[in-house]
Amino acid sequence: MPHPAAEVVDVVVVGSGPVGSTFARIIGDARPGCRILVVDVGPRVPGVPGLHTQTMSPEERARARLLTQGAQSGVDQSEVRDPGEAAALDPVLDHDRLVRPGLFLLGEGAKVEGEFGLAAASMSSGIGGMGIHWSGSCPRPNGTERIPFIPAEEMDQAYDVADRLLSVDHDPAPGDDLLQRMRAALAAEFDADAPDASPVTMTPLAVVVDGNGPQVSGPSVILGDLAERVPGFALRPRTLARRVLIEDGAVHGVELECRDTGATYEVRCRHVxxxxxxxxxxQLLFASGVRPRTLGRYLNDHLKMTGTTTLSRAYTSDDRGRTPGRPIGVVLIPFSSRVREIQGQVHPAARSIWFSGADFAGLAFYGAKDLQFSDRVAFSGSRRDSFGMPAMTVRYTLTDRDRATIELLESTARRAAEALGGSSEDLTFAPGGSSLHYQGSTRMGATDDGESVCDSYGRVWGVDGLTVGGNNVIPTATAANPTITSVALAVRAATTIAGRLE
Ligand SMILES: Cc1cc2nc3c(=O)[nH]c(=O)nc-3n(C[C@H](O)[C@H](O)[C@H](O)COP(=O)(O)OP(=O)(O)OC[C@H]3O[C@@H](n4cnc5c(N)ncnc54)[C@H](O)[C@@H]3O)c2cc1C
Structure with a gap:
């Protein structure tokens, strides 16, 4: 398809994951007359744009996963890495595997000899980004996880909008006896540790219910009927953003590459x-010559401990299969700034959206990384990755504080198992990058003091019209799954861009 060199739009959004989709949706809702071009280097997959793979037939899901694996596109990673179909469907229990179906590893450069590194760091490239593969846990952060320079009330309003966009249910199975008893047992074990912290509760989940029961929501739900209401909205797959074009400190367009023909062309716009x-x-900022001191710095990934626990008979269920009407739920042991800079999730198999079983629960515990300037993703001026973009090298080490957090993850997971009358024999500390919650690499700050890349609206310091979004803007050390925060921050940022469009 020819792309005229003089194509002009109001806003180009690079990336069609949950965050890029939120920018498009919020700007489109506020300015239905404007032209919004969303580009993604990955292809379209079966179904409506951004549909979660869980809602697809098994054949479509397998196809979608193969399509979104970047340079490893077409390699069946479930066969390569994990023979069990149940485990292949199960993001909670696959802790031995470095790469999951639908994703591709950063690979060379992910770990430097002698450092902890991020060997399991993975990405996904397809319409919907990782948001067509994710698990949908959407807990709000607590205490020091929250961003201190955004007024709490304003952030809570943004979270409310984010919850609506992603269809987040804060208690997907109210009154379910099994879940309530498990929650009560874990609350009895943990709430006294941190009386002023958030109590043990249910994990808010991004779910929509269809004829097959609850399904994880994602970019297709965020976008909704935007394409019908905003005639100037376009979603362009297999389109790589090579460079943001900047002159005299202001954005004037992007250089794009069609992945089918290799042709490059420019699109003019005032906002990227x-x-x-x-x-x-x-990486794209680096390729565009935007290289502030903190670019790629303070990279962090949740320290991750996973395993399973047996359950005492009090918490087992006859309800073994994944039937459409079956309740779902995950118990949440929240982060506490004072006593527990970790978050725990207990997934009873009998109430899981992902897997079947009656007498065990999955344990997924995340710890906040000790943030360091030296933890970074660096980019090469000469070497290229498989997309022809600057090659990455991760420099990443653990501190004594991290090692204490890892011990706390293990002891807390064991306490959780024991509180449910079980034991966990298979707790495993996962390789760096396994949480898939990389954060901080274009962090926001209250002022342009050399310690941040953008302001609290994602506006890159010193470049008018350039906004960044995603887990990379989160500046705090967190243990909560980050996507709901990134979507909430995108709501604030997109509202600001919409305000500047005529
Ligand atoms: C199995 C799994 C389970 C998860 N579970 C959870 C969970 O329960 N809760 C949670 O909070 N998070 C979870 N996550 C993480 C979550 O999916 C991400 O936080 C979220 O998708 C990030 O959204 P994003 O839009 O910022 O980026 P992404 O979804 O990663 O999308 C980025 C997009 O940008 C595109 N792109 C990159 N570079 C370019 C370029 N130069 N030009 C054009 N396009 C480009 C990519 O192709 C990609 O499609 C999970 C992830 C996985 C894989």
């Missing part, structure tokens, strides 16, 4: 949003 994940957002 880069929401291309926490590794590739700083």
């Amino acid at each position: 949003v880069v929401a291309a994940d926490a590794l590739r957002t700083p």
Whole structure:
């Protein structure tokens, strides 16, 4: 398809994951007359744009996963890495595997000899980004996880909008006896540790219910009927953003590459949003000559401990299969700034959206990384990755504080198992990058003091019209799954861009 060199739009959004989709939706809702071009280097997959793979037939899901694996596109990673179909469907229990179906590893450069590194760092490239593969846990952060320079009330309003966009249900199975008893047992074990912290509760989940029961929501739900209501909205797959074009400190367009023909062309615009994940957002800034001191720095990933626990008979269920009407739920042990800089999730198999079983629960515990300037993704001026973009090298080490957090993850997971009358024999500390929650690499700050890349609206310091979004803008050390925060921050940022459009 020919792309005229003189194509002009109001806003280009790079990346069609949950965050890029939120920018498009919020700007389109506020300015239905404007032209919004969303580009993604990955292809379209079966179904409506951004549909979660869980809602697809098994054949379509397998196809979608093969399509979104970047340079490893077409390689069946479930067969390569994990023979069990149940485990292949199960993001909670696959802790031994470095790469999951639908994703591709950063690979060479992910780990430097002698450092902890991020060997399991993965990305996804397809319409919908990682948001067509994710699990949908959407807990709000607590205490020091929250961003201190955004007024709490304003952030809570943004979270409310984010919850609506992603169809987040804060208690997907109210009154379910099994879940309530498990929650009560874990509350009895943990709430006294941190009386002023958020109590043990249910994990808010991004779900929509269809004829097959609850399904994880994602970019297709965020976008909704935007394409019908905003005639100037376009979603262009297999389109790589090579460079943001900047002159005299202001954006005037982007250089794009059609992945089918290799042809490059320019699109003119005054606003560019880069929401291309926490590794590739700083990569595109680097490729565009935007290289502030903190670019790629303070990279962090949740320390992750996973396993399973047996359950005492009090918490087992006859309800073994994944039937459409079956309740779902995950118990949440929230982060506490004072006593527990970790978050725990207990997934009873009998109430899981992902897997079947009656007498065990999955354990997924995340710890906040000790943030360091030296933890970074760096980019090469000469070497290229498989997309022809600057090659990445991750420099990443653990501190004594991290090692204490890892011990706390293990002891807390064991306490959780024991509180449910079980034991966990298979707790495993996952390789760096396994949480898939990379953060901080274009962090926001209250002022342009050399410690941040953008302001609290994602506006890159010193470049008018350039906004960044995604987990990469989160500046705090967190243990909560980050997507709901990134979507909430995108709501604020997109509202600001819409305000500047005539
Ligand atoms: C199995 C799994 C389970 C998960 N579970 C959870 C969970 O329960 N809760 C949670 O909070 N998070 C979870 N996550 C993480 C979550 O999916 C991400 O936080 C979220 O998708 C980030 O959204 P994003 O839009 O910023 O980036 P992404 O979804 O990664 O999308 C970025 C897009 O940008 C595109 N792109 C990159 N560079 C370019 C370029 N130069 N030009 C054009 N396009 C480009 C990519 O192709 C990609 O499609 C999970 C992830 C996985 C894989």
